[in-house]
Amino acid sequence: MKALEGVKTLLVYLFLMWCLVPVLWLVSTSLKSDVDAFSAEPVWFFTPQWENYATAWTSGGMSQAMATSTIVAVLSSLIGLFAGIPLAYLITQVWPDTGNGARRVAMTILLFTTVPPVLALTPLFRTFDDLGLTRTLVGITLIHAYYATLLAVLILRAFLVNFPREIREAAMVDGAGEWRVMVRCVMPNMTGAIFATFVLSLIQSWNEYLYALVMTGGDTQTAPVRISGFLSFVGTNWSTLTAAGVIGTLPIVAFGLLARNYLARGLSFGGVK
Amino acid sequence: MLPAALVLVPFVVVIVLQALKLSVHGENLIRPETAGDFVGLDNYTRALNDETLLQSIRVTVIYVVIGVTVQMLLGVAIALLMHRRFPGKPLVRALILIPMVLTPVVAGLTWRLLMDPTSGTINYVLGSLGLGSDHAFLANPSTALLAVILVEVWQNTPFVVVIVLAGLESLDPSPHEAARVDGASGWQLIWHVTLPLLKPVLAIVVLLRIIDAAKTFALVQTMTEGGPGTSSLAISSYVYRTGFEVFDIGYSTTLAVLTSLALVLLIFPLARRLMGFSRKVGRA
Numbered sequence: 001m002k003a004l005e006g007v008k009t010l011l012v013y014l015f016l017m018w019c020l021v022p023v024l025w026l027v028s029t030s031l032k033s034d035v036d037a038f039s040a041e042p043v044w045f046f047t048p049q050w051e052n053y054a055t056a057w058t059s060g061g062m063s064q065a066m067a068t069s070t071i072v073a074v075l076s077s078l079i080g081l082f083a084g085i086p087l088a089y090l091i092t093q094v095w096p097d098t099g100n101g102a103r104r105v106a107m108t109i110l111l112f113t114t115v116p117p118v119l120a121l122t123p124l125f126r127t128f129d130d131l132g133l134t135r136t137l138v139g140i141t142l143i144h145a146y147y148a149t150l151l152a153v154l155i156l157r158a159f160l161v162n163f164p165r166e167i168r169e170a171a172m173v174d175g176a177g178e179w180r181v182m183v184r185c186v187m188p189n190m191t192g193a194i195f196a197t198f199v200l201s202l203i204q205s206w207n208e209y210l211y212a213l214v215m216t217g218g219d220t221q222t223a224p225v226r227i228s229g230f231l232s233f234v235g236t237n238w239s240t241l242t243a244a245g246v247i248g249t250l251p252i253v254a255f256g257l258l259a260r261n262y263l264a265r266g267l268s269f270g271g272v273k
Numbered sequence: 274m275l276p277a278a279l280v281l282v283p284f285v286v287v288i289v290l291q292a293l294k295l296s297v298h299g300e301n302l303i304r305p306e307t308a309g310d311f312v313g314l315d316n317y318t319r320a321l322n323d324e325t326l327l328q329s330i331r332v333t334v335i336y337v338v339i340g341v342t343v344q345m346l347l348g349v350a351i352a353l354l355m356h357r358r359f360p361g362k363p364l365v366r367a368l369i370l371i372p373m374v375l376t377p378v379v380a381g382l383t384w385r386l387l388m389d390p391t392s393g394t395i396n397y398v399l400g401s402l403g404l405g406s407d408h409a410f411l412a413n414p415s416t417a418l419l420a421v422i423l424v425e426v427w428q429n430t431p432f433v434v435v436i437v438l439a440g441l442e443s444l445d446p447s448p449h450e451a452a453r454v455d456g457a458s459g460w461q462l463i464w465h466v467t468l469p470l471l472k473p474v475l476a477i478v479v480l481l482r483i484i485d486a487a488k489t490f491a492l493v494q495t496m497t498e499g500g501p502g503t504s505s506l507a508i509s510s511y512v513y514r515t516g517f518e519v520f521d522i523g524y525s526t527t528l529a530v531l532t533s534l535a536l537v538l539l540i541f542p543l544a545r546r547l548m549g550f551s552r553k554v555g556r557a
Contacts, residue, residue, distance in 0.1 A: 087277035119533035123291030256374035
């Protein structure tokens with residue numbers, strides 16, 4: 001029995017290795033000289049070349065891309081929350097007793113979520129291009145805000161479905177309006193859910209590539225677009241590329257790890273508690 | 274209601290109207306004068322005879338089926354192995370999240386580096402095992418798609434582990450104990466008690482993975498750009514290639530409309546059922 005437990009633990013740690021080794025390889029390559037990074041035989045011992053990071057940050061333009069990604073991710077996630085909270089409140093607290101409206105809205109949001117993003121790619125590009133919103137932060141932020149709103153409604157609805165409606169009813173009897181009830185009585189009880197939503201929308205926006213590739217350019221490129229650009233125009237200088245990759249993912253990985261307790265609940269849209 | 278409507282409604286209106294308009298026009302992005310070329314249903318009839326469209330559907334189906342199946346099997350197995358006390362559990366639980374939150378573009382590029390035919394470490398390891406050290410995994414039409422699927426599995430198995438593990442921890446332990454008292458053990462417990470109880474969670478995980486895998490873009494684009502030829506060209510990459518590399522934005526829209534429609538018709542009824550949206554939200 002003891003041996004079996006040991007084997008189980010060993011298997012789990014093997015899985016952990018499988019998850020981490022590529023990431024460690026990415027980090028170690030980012031500290032190698034270009035010759036070592038591209039050598040046929042792996043180089044195990046080397047002096048860390050911190051200047052790879054300086055190159056990626058300055059001449060590689062990662063400083064600008066990081067600023068762009070931060071602005072886009074934070075703004076779009078906040079818009080998602082501001083738009084999503086009232087709708088989730090409406091369909092779980094206000095409407096459930098009056099007909100099918102709540103169910104229809106929830107279903108519509110789910111439908112929009114299942115629609116693959118490629119459907120909107122060319123229509124949004126054509127429209128935003130006509131409006132002069134391509135290659136601007138406004139354009140990509142708006143698109144990410146649309147997806148953040150869908151995500152927020154789905155996650156917050158899952159949390160609020162089981163929220164006791166008596167609280168709202170009592171407050172209404174005391175004469176409070178809907179907005180006041182939502183902000184004063186319901187929202188303070190769902191800070192965890194709001195934070196989970198915020199974390200997941202940040203990750204979603206930060207990692208998004210399809211729209212970012214089409215809608216941004218030059219100094220409005222987000223981190224993933226800038227990183228993928230190292231492939232072509234530097235003629236694949238692997239040490240700079242990997243340094244850019246580490247810079248570009250470090251904040252979101254760190255943030256994801258810090259907020260890990262909220263991930264599982266938010267990710268499954270309330271499928272697990 | 275109002276703030277969400279302000280964000281969502283304009284988008285939906287624009288997407289639907291522009292998609293319909295673009296798909297019946299023959300616009301080419303680098304020739305602005307073509308924007309008004311009405312072509313009727315030509316784009317649609319062209320799509321019906323498009324070998325590459327068929328190929329991209331085939332690639333996406335293979336990607337989703339193999340990718341999600343392997344993720345589920347591996348993910349559930351690891352979650353079951355982790356559902357007990359063992360040294361370092363909180364740390365393991367945190368660290369396996371890294372591939373999952375890693376930016377897909379970076380994941381794709383990291384594996385592209387590892388799989389490089391001349392300097393890739395995988396080839397070095399295979400070489401030192403006597404299995405040959407010059408496999409061009411990503412340049413070989415018969416392995417390119419599998420290589421991308423491998424990275425899909427690497428990145429998203431932790432998602433399955435995290436949610437299934439949370440599901441396991443929220444299960445009511447009493448059926449488990451009752452079965453144990455009745456003499457069930459090991460595999461019997463897992464197969465006849467744990468997995469059936471876990472069914473609702475598993476269903477949601479499968480669904481979310483299918484929705485996500487079907488729109489794969491970043492991994493394909495950074496690892497193979499759909500190539501060599503069309504051997505790993507998933508639907509998103511084909512639409513992107515048609516619209517923004519060949520600049521045939523009208524036809525690209527038609528491809529997106531047809532494939533999205535097919536996908537939604539396939540997945541939405543399933544999603545509605547599995548996520549409990551079809552029953553009326555009752556009073557808690």
